[in-house]
Amino acid sequence: MHRVGSAGNASNSTRPRKEKRFTYVLNDADDTKHCAGVNCLAVLKSQSSDGDDYLFTGSRDGTLKRWALGDDSVSCSATFESHIDWVNDVVLAGDTLVSCSSDTTVKTWNCLSDGTCTRTLHQHSDYVLCLSAADKNSNIVASGGLGGEVFIWDIEAALTPVAKSVDSMEEDSSNGMIASANPGLPITSLRSIGSNSNISLHTSQTHGYSPIAAKGHKESVYALAMNESGSLLVSGGTEKVLRVWDARTGAKNMKLRGHTDNIRALLLDPTGRFCLSGSSDSMIRLWDLGQQRCVHSYAVHTDSVWALASTPTFSHVYSGGRDLSLYLTDLATRESLLLCTKEHPILQMALQDDNIWIATTDSSVHRWQAEGHNPQKVFERGGSFLAGNLSFTRARASLEGSTPVPVYKEPSLTIPGIPGIVQHKILNNRRHVLTKDTAGFVKLWEITRGIVVEDYGKVSFEEKKEELFEMVSVPAWCTMDTRLGCLSVHLESPQCFSAEMYATDFNISGASEEVKINLAQETLRGLLTHWMAKRRQRSGSRLSVNGDVPSSKDVSIRTHTHSRIEVDDGAENHNAMVHPSFEFSTDSPPSIITEGSHGGPWRKKITDLDGTEDEKDFPWWCLDCVLNGRMPLRENTKCSFYLQPCEGSNAQVLTQGKLSAPRILRINKVVNYVIEKIVLDKVPVDGSNSEHTFVSGVAAGQSQLSTLGDGSFRSGLKSWQKLKPSIEILCNNQVLSPEMSLATVRAYIWKKPEDLVLNYRVMQHN
């Protein structure tokens, strides 16, 4: 299991960093829908009376979307893609959309743009969970998260480009700030590897903007709220206390106790005098910050309260949470009303005039009637109850069967989502992955092309898994997770280069039998083909493919120090066509995720890569593979084995020593080898045929470990074809199918850690 938290943890530079990881995300063809739960919402009211309102949604799928809201229609008008983990919260600061994520960053976007990230604020060292903006001071935004980190940002100042850095390299303007905040940057760029003198240049960029830190939280912060002028900030979290801060200085004002569990939602009235809090103890509390005390507690929910929204006058509160229910409560009379019940826990809400948008752990978003301007109207319909002030009162009431009937049965508008993937199984061939989504649909993906190859519908995942079992053994060249609701495939060097297949298995016409394909290399080429094409176009004559690109030069410096680099036999063709079996769809292009360098991690669709991306953001091994066709030496692509006659068989002993062959070598090749040895046994070995060097090697007694290459049987077979005896290969007394690979025999038939022993016997001719 990988650790999400550490992926962007830039401040942790004392530990030796591993090689960077490369990830790609398989997107659904429908780009206008979220494919995981929606964590957050924000409504942008149109400035003019006839203009559209907009809704912004931030999802666990890592993207944000903008929706143009008509009266009874809604359409997706932009996708904001750059976060590499869950988007946890979103606020509008004027025209700037601010989002935060479990990738530890806060990102800014022009809210009406086509979705380009304008800035990555890389100050947090753990998940950023919540944001709060000052309504009347659109510059001020606060961010809070795990580890108790809370920062107050002046967004305008943060967006001002930093003066050009000392380094003349094309560093995009987002670098200086991070360097200033985290003096100990991880040194992972290509240039730094090549030359130590560059390191100081990066870290010396200490000028730039730093946010105000609200220091003093002992535990994680799960909720924030700010008053409209941006002078007051309230925070809550697992410490179970409400902390009030001066947002201009980060100084502590007070600490208020009352809740008995995590505080998950906070609201401040415009003046900053009253505060509402929702907690995992299932209570809503109203605090008078002037009097520094809790003035009301409302037992409305039967489980954790995760979301709060108030009417413009702060007279009523909408609340939702783990109990799937949305309540409206009159803060003064304590009357409460169940507005609707959902199928999923409620995560956040946003009012739009008389409607309320509700985000849940489902990928769809619904709009419900709410009468925000005149909440009293809903109460007139009856069915309200009086909120108690002890947490168990509601639980007891619902146990006694007095569950209120929701006022609204159906949402007035729905933004549909795609069911997210919740379960996955990598099949034995390591190219196919069986998935199951929240709707119960089971699909088969081909991850080297990024497409669904089979949709089985609603069937049993476990049964399908059994049915698709194949007795093959391929090294685990990638790892996978589904936290984004879709498949994320992670590649790490050197283990990602451990899986090979024969080209003939892909039905590549004209390919000779021996040509092997490295799954990771071809996948990387498939993913980066658009980037390479754009890069070539951009550089034109300035850069040749293998020429003086600073990075590739440094890569070669690196390779000198790294003695175990194996140049692939296809090196000279490394920019050749992408194999059709590794061609990723352009209709639903996957996105790539890189841990980035000092600009922070980012994510982009492969078709949106325009060649301007900083090469330092890609792992060096990944560039070395696609640009130079080089891969680190892989140790486990070979398999050692003994070849012995069957017990009781009168077949002659061919070799005493240990043989070595590619793991993927098929048993039929071993059959051929045995035939060749038997038939050619007395025939003098043609010394000029390099294919047979292994024979002389053994004969000379120089090496006990001879190499059984794939090319060993190319020649000389035809002449004695008619004499060809029938040979059977056995392992553990089991006759092997000619299609099996050595790795498969080892994994499923031999099943021992020792070197594989194969036996052969001659079949009688009829």
Add this chain to the structure above:
Amino acid sequence: MVMGATGSKLEKALGDQFPEGERYFGLENFGNTCYCNSVLQALYFCVPFREQLLEYYGNNKNVGDAEENLLTCLADLFSQISSQKKKTGVIAPKRFVQRLKKENELFRSYMHQDAHEFLNFLLNELVDILEKESNAAKGSPKTSSPREMIANGPRNSQANGNGVQKEPLVTWVHKNFQGILTNETKCLRCETVTARDETFLDLSLDIEQNSSITSCLKNFSSTETLNAEDKFFCDKCCSLQEAQKRMKIKKPPHILVIHLKRFKYIEQLSRHKKLSYRVVFPLELKLSNTVEDADSEYSLFAVVVHVGSGPNHGHYVSLVKSHNHWLFFDDENVEMIDESAVQTFFGSAQEYSSNTDHGYILFYEKFGSKS
């Protein structure tokens, strides 16, 4: 002779109150085998355990060709003690100690050994032997096994959803000492609670200065947050999230063995140090941090005491309650002590104290219930 004198002294002290059929025998020390002697005395006076062991001995002694193992050696020893003509005296647990050294090289040297390590090894070894015997018995008549499966079926499905075939055997050792802990983890994002059960034969508790068993048990069940680099992978969220974890006792054992972690590894010194903290252990203990709200009540019947100031040397003795009398076992010697003397083994409130006799392993028996 010492042995005669001790015996008579104890007999005299008890007079006509000497319990019918009970035997109080010291155990000879074979060179630093006090860790073994002290634990054996505590186990001997764990009456349900002794009775079941003797019953086992009675059922199995006729099987002449049975291989010698720790279980047969222990049963032999217990039966030897209980069948002595004299009421007091000294016995040499020679065969048992030899067997122990054969089984585990840890105990082979003449070095000072950890009594808790020995107890844990012994109980697990007994369980292994009983399981092997049961498997061997089951192995031959295969047809009988399905019936037994059904008999234990419901327990299995409750404890572990995927436990398909390998029904863990509940031996009489388990019935005495085994309890179930449940490890509850709550994801702080979706607030889903996942519980995982694990069995235990004894509880090892971290200790603090001037504390009590009750407070140590409370700390044992206190909440721990999984965060930062140590997040919890939540199956519901499909991702790493913060989580709160705590241990609760789901099924309290019949015999509750509490091991006080008095030997603590001090990183700066890169060696173990003995903590002489005063930790009060009551004669009667209420276990309140159980999953079911019903409290379990226990009474103290044996204490293994570590004597000495360091972890690598010192001595072990045991205090045993038998028929309402407290007895003090120090290898060959057996004495009667007053119940009030038990509190002198709580530990010391000051770091350097002349009293270095500290309660180390506590044996409690649940009362009002039969195993």
